[in-house]
Amino acid sequence: MEKKNRRIEWVDIAKFICALFVLLTHLETNTQLLGKIYEPFYLNGFLFLSGYTFTYRDDFSKFIRHKAKQLLIPWLFFGLLVVITGNIYSPTPGSHQGLIKDLMWFIIQIRERNDAMWFLSALFVAYIPFYFVIRLYLKKKEEGKDITWYLLIFSFVLYFLGLEYLLRFPYLFHWGNGNIPWHIEYIPNALFFMLNGYFFRNRFEKHFDRFAAFRFLYLLPFRQCQTVFPVAL
Numbered sequence: 001m002e003k004k005n006r007r008i009e010w011v012d013i014a015k016f017i018c019a020l021f022v023l024l025t026h027l028e029t030n031t032q033l034l035g036k037i038y039e040p041f042y043l044n045g046f047l048f049l050s051g052y053t054f055t056y057r058d059d060f061s062k063f064i065r066h067k068a069k070q071l072l073i074p075w076l077f078f079g080l081l082v083v084i085t086g087n088i089y090s091p092t093p094g095s096h097q098g099l100i101k102d103l104m105w106f107i108i109q110i111r112e113r114n115d116a117m118w119f120l121s122a123l124f125v126a127y128i129p130f131y132f133v134i135r136l137y138l139k140k141k142e143e144g145k146d147i148t149w150y151l152l153i154f155s156f157v158l159y160f161l162g163l164e165y166l167l168r169f170p171y172l173f174h175w176g177n178g179n180i181p182w183h184i185e186y187i188p189n190a191l192f193f194m195l196n197g198y199f200f201r202n203r204f205e206k207h208f209d210r211f212a213a214f215r216f217l218y219l220l221p222f223r224q225c226q227t228v229f230p231v232a233l
Contacts, residue, residue, distance in 0.1 A: 008053075050194055071120045083099070102114045118183065162187075166179075
């Protein structure tokens with residue numbers, strides 16, 4: 001079993017920034033121009049950080065129960081709250097089809113079909129294949145085989161195929177899009193960014209740390225001058 005992760009300051013800051021952009025996305029004052037800046041990365045940022053902070057547990061049942069408490073319970077509580085209150089009062093009443101239908105769509109969890117708190121359920125589903133991919137990686141690592149790049153390339157191919165699927169079959173199902181219940185179509189995208197986050201921490205971060213240390217040494221004369229001449233600089 002891997003060592004338990006400690007809280008990391010920059011990870012908490014990054015999560016806050018991504019959460020802030022989620023709030024901005026749902027504001028009525030949000031503009032398309034502003035969204036172009038942060039929409040490409042704020043959800044993928046969460047996925048990357050989910051892989052970065054992932055701790056492997058040998059017992060899959062314990063792992064999935066932990067994720068259910070962490071993700072499904074908030075999804076269920078806040079999702080039901082959104083559905084029920086939305087049917088009592090909503091600034092856009094045309095977006096609701098009645099409490100029973102809204103609850104049905106909520107339980108089925110199809111993207112863009114009253115899928116309140118969809119990202120939590122999508123992340124929970126994505127954790128399942130991700131767990132077994134990491135199990136395979138660690139098993140091969142114990143055998144002295146490094147399959148990091150094979151997994152990254154494989155995940156990129158899946159990511160590309162997932163994009164192609166949504167582009168080529170935008171109206172595949174009778175509910176008006178190509179999305180699958182419980183966000184199965186989101187797994188290739190999630191797996192790609194989660195694996196990048198996991199391998200960044202376990203394989204590549206040390207190289208970035210060396211670069212950061214070199215950059216600090218390069219800027220050290222400037223920092224010393226700034227201490228002596230704080231106003232001028």
